[in-house]
Amino acid sequence: MASSVGQRLRPWICLFLLLHCWSAADGQVVYSLSEEAKPGTAIGNLAKDLNINLQDIERRGLQIVSADNKRYFDLNLKTGVLSVKDRIDREELCAQRKKCSIAIEAVANSPLNIYRFELNVLDINDNSPTFRTAVTELNVVESAFPGERFPLPSAFDADVGSNSVKSYKLSPNEHFSLDVQSGGEHSVSAELVLQKALDREKQPVVQLILTAEDGGKPPRSGTLQITVHVEDANDNIPVFKKFLYKAQVQENAPPGTTIVKVHASDPDEGLNGEIIYGFYNHDNDQDINAFSINSETGEITIKGELDYERKSAVEIRVQAKDKGQQPRASHCKVLVEIIDVNDNVPEISVTSLVNKVKEDAQVDTTVGMITVIDNDSGKNGHVNLKMIGSAPFKIQNTYKNYYTLVVNGPLDRESTSQYNVTVIATDEGTPPLSSSTVITVHVSDVNDNPPRFPEPVINVYVKENSQIGAVIHTVSAFDPDVGENARVTYSLLESSKSSSVSSLVNINSDSGDIHSLQSFNYEEMKTIQFKVQATDSGVPPLSSNVSVNVFILDENDNSPGILAPYSEHGSVNSENIPYSAEAGYFVAKIRAVDADSGYNALLSYHISEPKGNNLFRIGSSSGEIRTKRRMSDNDLKTHPLVVVVSDSGEPSLSATVSVDVVVVESTGDIQTHFKHAPMKEESFSDLNLYLLIATVSVSVIFLLSLISLIAVKCCRTDGSFSRYSAPVITTHPDGSWSYSKSTQQYDVCFSSDTLKSDVVVFPAPFPPADAELISINGGDTFTRTQTLPNTEKVR
DSSP states (O other), X not given: OHHHHHHHTHHHHHHTTTXXXXXXXXXXXXXXXXXXXXXXXXXXXXXXXXXXXXXXXXXXXXXXXXXXXXXXXXXOTTTOEEEEOSOOOHHHHHTTOSOOEEEEEEEETTTTEEEEEEEEEEOXXXXXXXXXXXXXXXXXXXXXXXXXXXEOOOOBOSOOGGGSEEEEEEOOOSSEEEEEEOOTTSOOEEEEEEOSOOOTTTOSEEEEEEEEEESOSSOXXXXXXXXXXXXXXXXXXXXXXXXXXXXXXXXXXXXXXXXXXXXXXXXOOGGGXXXXXXXXXOTTOGGGGGEEEOTTTOEEEEOSOOOTTTOSEEEEEEEEEEOSSSOOEEEEEEEEEEEOOOOOOOEEEEEXXXXXXXXXXOTTOEEEEEEEEOOOOGGGGOEEEEEESOOSEEEEEEETTEEEEEEOSOOOTTTOSEEEEEEEEEEOSXXXXXXXXXXXXXXXXXXXXXXXXXSSEEEEEEETTOOTTOEEEEOOOBOSSOGGGGOEEEEEEOOSTTTTHHHHEEEOTTTOEEEESSOOOTTXXXXXXXXXXXXXXXXXXXXXXXXXXXXXXXXXXXXXXXXXXXXXTTSEEEEEEETTOOTTOEEEEOOEEOSSOGGGGOOEEEEXXXXXXXXXXXXXXXXXXXXXXXXXXXXXXEEEEEEEEEOOSSSOOEEEEEEEEEEESSGGGOOOOSOOOOOOHHHHHHXXXXXXXXXXXXXXXXXXXXXXXXXXXXXXXXXXXXTOOOOEEEEOTTSOEEEEOSSOEEEEEOOSSTTTSOOEEEEEXXXXXXXXXXXXXXXXXXXXXXXXXXXXXXX
């Protein structure tokens, strides 16, 4: 902008290069320069004006110093010409002062001289008039008289003299003119003058443009937007859309129903245009009390009861009044026509009702009497009564408006103990009116349901050695009846097969708690079966039974028992072995049994030997004692061994047996402790054949059992499979054989001719309570449960 201004003022700059003119007053040099001169513009030859040689200027280092420390000027030391170095803005230097000058000093050294001169900055028209705000607002009441004056904001121009604000202009309009007052050398002001009266309803806002111009050539201008708001005066009255409003309303219309809405308009604004509605001159009219009017909206609503029979039409006068200081009002009429309707609802009353109906009541049994009354006449008073919904009842008309409620189907208190019968009465009016009521019918109970157990069979698991009198189970039967019909008592049913059940268990007749009368022993009794009967207290009583299976669970309450020929701890047993015995030489076999079952009967054998004795070992499952190495001269001649037999129960129980092993020089000194039955050579050969057959049979049965158990394992846990283990048959060096049992027991039967008889083996998971133990040739113990004809025990 400065460059464009400079270009426009270039002729002026040339003209003012009178700046070589300098005042002779007081001998001080004075230059003149227009503001915004371009840098490099020559001001004057300072060397010539100060009478200083050009050679002295450069030699003495003449410098220009400004009073405000700003370097507006530059001095050419070779030519002595003073020129503009930086932009000079008169408004920035001197603001509104008419005269603007800059004091300049020139300093020369050797010798030090100070030369003072002055530069007058001349104003150019580089600023336009501006208003403090771009928009101003005026409020003028529409009742203002022509000639009223309204002062306007003044414009500001940073220039001075002829370049400042000189005149104002107003945009053309029909209501206002502009009066400009000139202040001579001072600022110019302007005022709006009202020429024509305003009407807010026609033109609420008048937009004007005020333009301020300065005296520059060419002139510059600025504008101000003037918004004149015309304020309202209460010069209009409210006007209704209609002089007469008509409305119809039914006589049974509820309070709050809007029947008509009157409306009046007022072109004024504010309070002058706000309207209040009200009834006019009806203070003593009782018919008007049934209506109310909303003072703000003009809605007329019902607030009381209307009765066509008393009055068929009501005339209402309504007033509309504004809220001005001097309010103005107008009036209209409202004609309300009341329409007759069927406004009486049938009334239902139950004259008699039985307290309760038995659930076995017959069809057509009367439950209650119903009466219906309607105060209307003609068809409006003729009533029809019917039942709503599905229920085992029906309504029968007996005489005119009298009805009876009777049973119409089977009742079942257990499924529904209470019926809520809804009856509705409807007249024949137009439109029809109806009313309804709910009749509650209670159904009383009869003993038609026996007690029911949740399941037909109950399995109870009880550990052996449990406390006498403990509750082993609680049976519970449910009877859907109520009262005495649902009170259940419990009892045990005796049978010919289990006549001793009452000595084993007892039942609490009220609670159903089953108590044990003795401590159970798994080894003697594994199951108890009986029935429990539940009987209600109805008349006649009804009952039902449930089977109860009590399974006795084994506990580890039996210690292992040492079998012959060895005796338990307390006596010493001896065995002889030759000095030449090799490693693995068979010394003896310890056999034991446990009356428990499962893991509680799974036995293991261990030698409790003193330190340093490592000559013998025992099979943990077989009980066979064998040598671990050959004899040496340093070994003792007699080796006392203590064998501990332990079961796998929790906690584990055990038994001990002492065996003294004596080392002899030759095998001839070894005495056998087993008695052999005399037999013929051919008989001995037959016995081997029988034993071979028995061994094969046992092996086949074992394999079949193992395959079955593997199949069962897919459906059962590992714990249920671990109960079973394989039998072991051992052949002794002397030709005898033995059977080692873990938890699987077998039944072996022989005929009277032991050497010639067949061997029959039966696997049994649990030994019966009356089982007998037998042994073959000092071998393992077998359980005998059944003896074939003409058989005897073999020892």
